[in-house]
Amino acid sequence: MLDELNQKEGLRRALLNFRRVVVLTGAGISAESGVPTFREKGGLWGKYNPEELATARAFQKNPQLVWEWYQWRRWLISEVKPNPGHYAIAEMERLFDDFSLITQNVDGLHRAAGSMIVLEMHGNIMRNKCFDCGKVFDGINLKDKEPPRCDGCGGLYRPDVVWFGEMLPSDVLYAAFQSTQSCELFFSIGTSALVHPAASLPIEAMHSGAYVIEINPQPTVISHSVDHTFLGPSGEILPQIVDFIKANR
Ligand code: BJW
Numbered sequence: 594m595l596d597e598l599n600q601k602e603g604l605r606r607a608l609l610n611f612r613r614v615v616v617l618t619g620a621g622i623s624a625e626s627g628v629p630t631f632r633e634k635g636g637l638w639g640k641y642n643p644e645e646l647a648t649a650r651a652f653q654k655n656p657q658l659v660w661e662w663y664q665w666r667r668w669l670i671s672e673v674k675p676n677p678g679h680y681a682i683a684e685m686e687r688l689f690d691d692f693s694l695i696t697q698n699v700d701g702l703h704r705a706a707g708s709m710i711v712l713e714m715h716g717n718i719m720r721n722k723c724f725d726c727g728k729v730f731d732g733i734n735l736k737d738k739e740p741p742r743c744d745g746c747g748g749l750y751r752p753d754v755v756w757f758g759e760m761l762p763s764d765v766l767y768a769a770f771q772s773t774q775s776c777e778l779f780f781s782i783g784t785s786a787l788v789h790p791a792a793s794l795p796i797e798a799m800h801s802g803a804y805v806i807e808i809n810p811q812p813t814v815i816s817h818s819v820d821h822t823f824l825g826p827s828g829e830i831l832p833q834i835v836d837f838i839k840a841n842r
Pocket residue numbers: 618619620621622624625630631632633636647697698699715754755756757758759760761782783784785786787788789790808809810811813825826827828
């Protein structure tokens with residue numbers, strides 16, 4: 594059992610008494626499943642600058658390079674499974690009366706772990722959409738060596754994810770801010786908290802008076818302002834938090 598859970602009264606009270614809960618996740622939640630994060634050493638940006646791959650301009654300049662990078666990541670994701678962190682979050686959905694899960698991840702692992710409602714801020718890598726007309730195509734083919742063309746307008750397929758400089762899906766963004774502004778307890782898990790607007794959510798939660806807990810093996814830009822940071826991997830910390838809640842409620 595984590596010592597902090599018994600030693601810090603505010604933390605204990607927040608976990609056991611608060612009912613309106615929001616969880617925000619980033620790439621770190623999937624790290625223990627074998628999905629590389631973005632900004633760490635050996636991460637997804639290791640070889641390329643983000644602007645070379647995750648922008649519309651990059652796709653226009655070199656669709657083949659961007660397509661191949663996403664096809665490789667799709668293959669990688671199709672081979673992995675959720676980890677105990679994903680499963681613990683799925684259990685939290687059942688433990689709290691009012692629960693929202695917001696993820697920046699595009700890998701679909703929360704749903705695979707049994708989370709029923711997932712607000713995917715940056716889309717989902719397992720869908721395509723037309724670069725020109727925006728028509729969405731469910732399902733992907735890992736054998737597509739180059740981007741297929743839209744049956745409506747002839748434009749190129751691209752992954753249905755949100756690149757830098759693009760708007761987030763407005764319904765998802767609205768729901769994410771609404772739940773954040775009214776929650777009592779907010780978790781920021783496995784994110785460097787650098788990419789906006791997702792990175793504004795923990796700040797918004799603090800301003801709204803929520804108790805904010807961070808879970809990350811490394812301190813981040815928000816660590817000094819949150820109420821509590823568990824310094825460790827989410828796949829180890831989250832199951833202990835869930836067990837603590839179940840044992841002490
Ligand atoms: C573990 C662990 C373990 C390891 N357990 N943890 C305000 C201020 C400044 C800039 C902006 C602003 N508002 C908007 C911007 C511009 C821009 C932005 O934020 N730039 C910043 C980088 C400065 N934002 C945008 O452009 C967004 N759009 C937008 O705002 O539209 C309005 C607009 C339009 C036009 C002009 C202006 C405004 C869109 C952002 C889209 C981000 N897209 C990506 C790619 C998605 C597709 C794909 O997957 O390829 O999303 S970028 C990438 O970063 C991806 C991630 O979701 C996102 C966040 O990364 P994340 O998850 O935090 O990963 P890492 O790697 O950074 O961190 C991992 C963490 O895990 C680390 O801390 C580890 O320690 C930890 N960890 N193991 C727990 N076991």
